[in-house]
Amino acid sequence: MPAYLVANITVTDPKRYPEYREKVPPVIAQYGGKFLVRGGTVHLVEGNLGVDRLVVIEFPTMEAARQFYNSSEYEPLLKLRLETARSQVAFVEGYAAS
Numbered sequence: 001m002p003a004y005l006v007a008n009i010t011v012t013d014p015k016r017y018p019e020y021r022e023k024v025p026p027v028i029a030q031y032g033g034k035f036l037v038r039g040g041t042v043h044l045v046e047g048n049l050g051v052d053r054l055v056v057i058e059f060p061t062m063e064a065a066r067q068f069y070n071s072s073e074y075e076p077l078l079k080l081r082l083e084t085a086r087s088q089v090a091f092v093e094g095y096a097a098s
Contacts, residue, residue, distance in 0.1 A: 001062075005065050005091055006092055009085045031064050031068035031071070
């Protein structure tokens with residue numbers, strides 16, 4: 001069953017954050033992930049989500065998503081993201097039609 005990494009990112013260092021944005025896609029792909037949403041314009045319809053830069057990445061399984069996030073390849077990029085942005089990140093299980 002697919003799983004999703006969902007993140008709301010507020011960039012705090014616009015000079016250094018592009019390095020993260022440039023280097024992370026190959027690492028995501030290495031774990032079978034693909035971007036579904038990557039910081040596009042949010043058109044709010046109801047309520048107040050407090051979304052700045054919304055990112056949704058699909059992985060083939062929850063295990064693959066966790067392996068990506070905890071990988072040695074992602075570790076330096078995670079450090080860079082934490083230094084250049086405020087983030088809320090969650091793993092979400094996908095829907096399995098019955």
